[in-house]
Amino acid sequence: MLERLSAEGLVEHVSEKAGVGRPGQVWSLTGAGHARFPDSHAQMTLELIAAARSAFGEEGLDRLIAARETASAQSYGEQLTAPDLEARLEQLALARAREGYMAKVEPHPDGGWLLIENHCPICAAARACQGFCRSELALFRLMLGDGVSIERTDHILAGARRCAYRVQPAAI
Structure with a gap:
């Protein structure tokens, strides 16, 4: 097949x-x-982004994205309860998988882990407004806590087959 x-x-x-x-x-x-x-929902999403940009400008669109980030942080905060980084990362991947990102965690050969998202259910919105990708990275950093380094290594919008983030304790 x-x-x-x-x-x-x-x-x-x-x-x-x-x-x-x-x-x-x-x-x-x-x-x-x-x-x-x-x-x-892609077409409607693109129309809403264009309408928000037209009605409120870039600053207003950024405020809408920030509100989405705050709501996501609240939801993830309820789901990410493990005390150690690896377990919290697994919980984050599970939450993202439920949202359609086909997310998983793999060990990185040089230490730490890769948070891999094999699908992007908001790709149309992200293409129209990079603020969504920027917000997601900030959200991951917030949810995994201080002392954690998170770097995007693959990005669908840059032509990669997936989005991936290297996650490691900052001391490594």
């Missing part, structure tokens, strides 16, 4: 070595594959 989808240009894979044995295949949707799962 995956080979057929690959031949149609809907999925692609990369090989990843994860210990002994044959390398694993990590499959992801291509741009054409993502188009098969359209965001039915």
